[in-house]
Amino acid sequence: MSLLAEDTEAADLGLRWKPGFAALGPAFFTELRPTPLPDSYWVGRSEAVAGELGLPTDWHESKATLAALTGSMPVAGARPIATVYSGHQFGVWAGQLGDGRAIMLGETEGGLEVQLKGAGRTPYSRGGDGRAVLRSSIREFLCSEAMHGLGIPTTRALCVTGSDAPVYREEIESAAVVTRVAPSFVRFGHFEHFAANQRDEELRALADYVIDRYYPACRTTDRFGGNAYAAFLEAVSERTAALLAQWQAVGFCHGVMNTDNMSILGLTIDYGPFQFLDGFDPRHICNHSDTQGRYAFNQQPNVAYWNLFCLAQALLPLIGDQEVAVAALESYKTVFPNEFEGRMRAKLGLTQAAEGDRPLIEGVLKLLAAGKVDYTIFWRRLSGYMADGNVEPVRDVFLDRAGFDAWLLSFSQRHAGTDRALAAELMRRSNPKFVLRNHLGQQAIEASQQKDHSGVATLLALLQTPFEEHPGADAYAGFPPDWASTIEISCSS
Known part of the structure; x- marks a missing residue:
C-alpha cells in the first residue's frame, strides 16, 4: 500500500x-x-x-x-x-x-x-x-x-x-x-550497497538514473572509449576534487568523511562534527570520536581519494575493466592541486598564475601553522592591507614578525605593477569576514535551548553574506574566546 x-x-x-x-x-x-x-x-x-x-x-x-x-x-x-x-x-x-x-x-x-x-x-x-x-x-x-x-x-x-x-x-x-x-542526496554508499551484495541489476539502474539526471554528458563522451560509467566516475572525481580544494582553502574540517557521507554530486553533506579552523593547525582533528586522526584537516584530500577508490570498486561491474576504473580516478590528482592553488591565488589577490606562486602559498601556510595564527582573521586582515596599505593589523597576529616580513616582501614583489584596488576587491570576495566558528554556534545553541532563537537568526544573516562588512557585527568576526578550545564535537547527534 x-x-x-x-x-x-x-x-x-x-x-x-x-x-x-x-x-x-x-x-x-x-x-x-x-x-x-x-x-x-x-x-x-x-x-x-x-x-x-x-x-x-x-x-x-x-x-x-x-x-x-x-x-x-x-x-x-x-x-x-x-x-x-x-x-x-x-x-x-x-x-x-x-x-x-x-x-x-x-x-x-x-x-x-x-x-x-x-x-x-x-x-x-x-x-x-x-x-x-x-x-x-x-x-x-x-x-x-x-x-x-x-x-x-x-x-x-x-x-x-x-x-x-x-x-x-x-x-x-x-x-x-x-x-x-x-538536487540529490545520493551518496557513494548507495552504489557500495548494491555492489557489495552483487546486485548488478540494481547497481546499473542506480548508475543510469544518476547519469541521466545529473551527468548526461557521460552518455555522449568519447572518454574511455565511450564508457559512460567510467566517464561518470571521472566526473564525480573531479567534482569531489574541486570541493576538497574549497574546503582546504577556507579552512573547513568535515570531521567524518565516511563513504556514506560523500555526495555523488560533489556537495558538502551530513554536517556532524565539523569545524572551521581557528588557529591554523594542519593536523587539527575536529571530531572528538576520531581518536586516530583519520579525518584530520590535512588528511581530507587523501581521504576523499580513498573514498573515490571505494566508489570505483563499486562501479567496477559496470565499467568492466579495472585499469579503466583506476584511470578514471587519475584526474583527481591534477584537479585538486590546480583548484587549490587557484583558490589560494585568489585569496592572495592574484588573477594569473606565475612561477613562484606555489612557494608563496606554501610559505604563508607554514608561517600560519608555526604560529597557530587565526586562519580567517589573517586572510581578512591581509585583504585590508591590500586595500589601505596598513600592514600592522596583519603583523600583529604573528609572533615571528621577521618571518612574516620576509614573506610579505615576496608577496609585495609578486604584486609589483598590479592594481591594488582590484586585487583588494578579489581578496575581499575570497576571504570571508564571517565563518561559523564553534563558539558562535555554541552560544546560539545555548540561547535556543532557553527558547531564545534570535542568535540563530543573527548568525544566519551574517553567514549568508559572509564577505560583506556588516557594520556593528565585528564581535562575530573576532578572535575566539579561550573557552572555545574546550568545545568537544563528536558524532553524537
Whole structure:
C-alpha cells in the first residue's frame, strides 16, 4: 500500500512533486511516514531556500506547515521514503546503513529533494531512535547556509523546528528536525550497497538514473572509449576534487568523511562534527570520536581519494575493466592541486598564475601553522592591507614578525605593477569576514535551548553574506574566546 499523502488533513505546502528517486523502485527504499513530535516550534528559517523551493512569502505562518516540517502531519502529494545504502566508516566496511533518521518527502517539480532529518525511526536506524537533537540540528542548519554563502557546493537547509520531547544521548536533550534540500542526496554508499551484495541489476539502474539526471554528458563522451560509467566516475572525481580544494582553502574540517557521507554530486553533506579552523593547525582533528586522526584537516584530500577508490570498486561491474576504473580516478590528482592553488591565488589577490606562486602559498601556510595564527582573521586582515596599505593589523597576529616580513616582501614583489584596488576587491570576495566558528554556534545553541532563537537568526544573516562588512557585527568576526578550545564535537547527534 502506497503512503502517498492523500489525507484530508495533509498540509499543502504549495509544492508539486514528481517521482524522482522513488521511481527506481522498492529495492532502493522503504516507504514510511515520519513519527510525530509534540508541541513543535520554529527555531530557524532560511527565506533564501524557501525562495529556491518557490514557497509563498507567508509559508511559515501556517501551523500546518510547522507540523508537516516536524513530521507531525502528512504533506499533500508527498511520498515519504527512507533510502538504503552501505559504506565504509573510519576506513572499515560497516555493511548496510541507510537513512536511519532522514525521511525524504520527495522531489519537487523544480528538481529539489526535500528531506526531514530527525523525523523518527526507519528500517535503517540500527537500533537508534531516529531523532536528532537541537544542538546538532542548529549546527547543520547554520553551516549548510554558511557554506552556500561561501560559494561552496552543499546541501541546503530550509528550517529547523524544535520540540521539548526528550532525546537520550550522553545526557537528555530536546528533539529537533532539519528540513534539508538538495538536487540529490545520493551518496557513494548507495552504489557500495548494491555492489557489495552483487546486485548488478540494481547497481546499473542506480548508475543510469544518476547519469541521466545529473551527468548526461557521460552518455555522449568519447572518454574511455565511450564508457559512460567510467566517464561518470571521472566526473564525480573531479567534482569531489574541486570541493576538497574549497574546503582546504577556507579552512573547513568535515570531521567524518565516511563513504556514506560523500555526495555523488560533489556537495558538502551530513554536517556532524565539523569545524572551521581557528588557529591554523594542519593536523587539527575536529571530531572528538576520531581518536586516530583519520579525518584530520590535512588528511581530507587523501581521504576523499580513498573514498573515490571505494566508489570505483563499486562501479567496477559496470565499467568492466579495472585499469579503466583506476584511470578514471587519475584526474583527481591534477584537479585538486590546480583548484587549490587557484583558490589560494585568489585569496592572495592574484588573477594569473606565475612561477613562484606555489612557494608563496606554501610559505604563508607554514608561517600560519608555526604560529597557530587565526586562519580567517589573517586572510581578512591581509585583504585590508591590500586595500589601505596598513600592514600592522596583519603583523600583529604573528609572533615571528621577521618571518612574516620576509614573506610579505615576496608577496609585495609578486604584486609589483598590479592594481591594488582590484586585487583588494578579489581578496575581499575570497576571504570571508564571517565563518561559523564553534563558539558562535555554541552560544546560539545555548540561547535556543532557553527558547531564545534570535542568535540563530543573527548568525544566519551574517553567514549568508559572509564577505560583506556588516557594520556593528565585528564581535562575530573576532578572535575566539579561550573557552572555545574546550568545545568537544563528536558524532553524537
